[in-house]
Amino acid sequence: MKITAATLKAAWASLPLLPLVARVALLHILQLSDAAEYLDLRSSLLVAVFRAMLVTSKPRSISDIQKFTTRDSGPQGSIWVSRYAAPPPPETGIRDALIDTVERLAGPRHSKSHRPPVPVPDLVDVEAEWTGYRAGAARNEPLPSMSERERYHGMMRECTTPTTILYLHGGAYYLCDPSTHRPTTKKLAKLTGGRCYSVRYRLAPQHPFPSALLDAFVSYFALLYPPPDAYHDPVQPEHLVIAGDSAGGNLALALLQLLMELRNQDAPILWHGELRQVPLPAGVAVNSPWLDMTQSAPTWEMGTPTPYDFLPKPETSTSPTRCCRTRWRRW
Known part of the structure; x- marks a missing residue:
C-alpha cells in the first residue's frame, strides 16, 4: 500500500x-x-x-471544515470516475423559471412583510462526476491514465442498464462534495448496473439559497439535454432517478417540487438555443433526508441529541452547522 x-x-x-x-x-x-x-x-x-x-470547545471556521471534508485523495479501486463541468446556457430562462417558482411558493410579498426577495445566483459551470462500477480493478488501483472523455466511455462499456442516477451529496449544505460520496455512488452504480452523475453543487454560506438548487436544476437539464461538449447522449426521463442523502435528500425533494411546479405550468424553458420541456424523472430515492427545515419536530426540543444522531442541537451549539441551518431556515 x-x-x-x-x-x-x-x-x-x-x-x-x-x-x-x-x-x-x-x-x-x-x-x-x-x-x-x-x-x-x-x-x-x-x-x-x-x-x-x-461540537468542540474551540470551534473551527467553516472554511477549514469545508477544506477538510472536500479533500480528495483520488479515486482508487473498483470505481470509474469521469469529471465533467456542464456549461451554463447563454440564456437565463432556467434561472428565471427557478426564481419565479420559489417566489410564487413563498407567497406574496407586501409592504408589511419582512420576507426578503429571493437571491438571484449566478449561472456558472456546474461540476459533476460520472461514477460507475469498475469490475476487476485491484483495491488500490488508480484510474487509467486517459482523458475524462475516455474514462466516461470506459465506464459506459461496463454499464449493463440505462439507469442514470442524479446524485446530490449530503453535508448540511456546507460540507462534502462528490469525492466524499464515491463509496455510495459506486455502490448504487453496481446495484443498478447503471451510472451516477454526482453533482458538486455550490455550498453555503458562500453561496446561499437557491444556488445549490439552481446547480441541481442545471445538472438535471444537462442530463436530459446535453450541452454541445457533453460526453453523454440524452438521458430519457424514464431512465433517470434523482437521489440524495441528508441535505442532498432535501435538495433532491426540492428539485422534484420545482420540476412538478414547472410541469404543471407546462411552460418550456429556453436551454442552449432550444425550447425544452420539463419532464419528471422516473423516481426519487432519498436516504435520511433533512426535511425539518423549520426545526419544529419534538426532537429539536430535547436537551441532547438522541444516542444515534451526530448532529448537535443548533440553538446550543457553537458549530458552523447552526449558522448554515439558520440561513436555510429562512426559506
Missing part, C-alpha cells in the same frame, strides 16, 4: 480522536453504550467522530 503525504497528514490530524475511538469501541463491544441497541460498531464510531468534529 502506497502511503501518501495526504494520508500521513490525515492520520496525524486523527491522533487526538484515538482516546474517543477506543472508549466508544469498548463501550459498544460491551453493550454499555446507549447507541449499541441501534447502531453497529462502525456507525457508532462515525457518530462519535462527527460529534467531536461538530
Whole structure:
C-alpha cells in the first residue's frame, strides 16, 4: 500500500480522536453504550467522530471544515470516475423559471412583510462526476491514465442498464462534495448496473439559497439535454432517478417540487438555443433526508441529541452547522 503525504497528514490530524475511538469501541463491544441497541460498531464510531468534529470547545471556521471534508485523495479501486463541468446556457430562462417558482411558493410579498426577495445566483459551470462500477480493478488501483472523455466511455462499456442516477451529496449544505460520496455512488452504480452523475453543487454560506438548487436544476437539464461538449447522449426521463442523502435528500425533494411546479405550468424553458420541456424523472430515492427545515419536530426540543444522531442541537451549539441551518431556515 502506497502511503501518501495526504494520508500521513490525515492520520496525524486523527491522533487526538484515538482516546474517543477506543472508549466508544469498548463501550459498544460491551453493550454499555446507549447507541449499541441501534447502531453497529462502525456507525457508532462515525457518530462519535462527527460529534467531536461538530461540537468542540474551540470551534473551527467553516472554511477549514469545508477544506477538510472536500479533500480528495483520488479515486482508487473498483470505481470509474469521469469529471465533467456542464456549461451554463447563454440564456437565463432556467434561472428565471427557478426564481419565479420559489417566489410564487413563498407567497406574496407586501409592504408589511419582512420576507426578503429571493437571491438571484449566478449561472456558472456546474461540476459533476460520472461514477460507475469498475469490475476487476485491484483495491488500490488508480484510474487509467486517459482523458475524462475516455474514462466516461470506459465506464459506459461496463454499464449493463440505462439507469442514470442524479446524485446530490449530503453535508448540511456546507460540507462534502462528490469525492466524499464515491463509496455510495459506486455502490448504487453496481446495484443498478447503471451510472451516477454526482453533482458538486455550490455550498453555503458562500453561496446561499437557491444556488445549490439552481446547480441541481442545471445538472438535471444537462442530463436530459446535453450541452454541445457533453460526453453523454440524452438521458430519457424514464431512465433517470434523482437521489440524495441528508441535505442532498432535501435538495433532491426540492428539485422534484420545482420540476412538478414547472410541469404543471407546462411552460418550456429556453436551454442552449432550444425550447425544452420539463419532464419528471422516473423516481426519487432519498436516504435520511433533512426535511425539518423549520426545526419544529419534538426532537429539536430535547436537551441532547438522541444516542444515534451526530448532529448537535443548533440553538446550543457553537458549530458552523447552526449558522448554515439558520440561513436555510429562512426559506
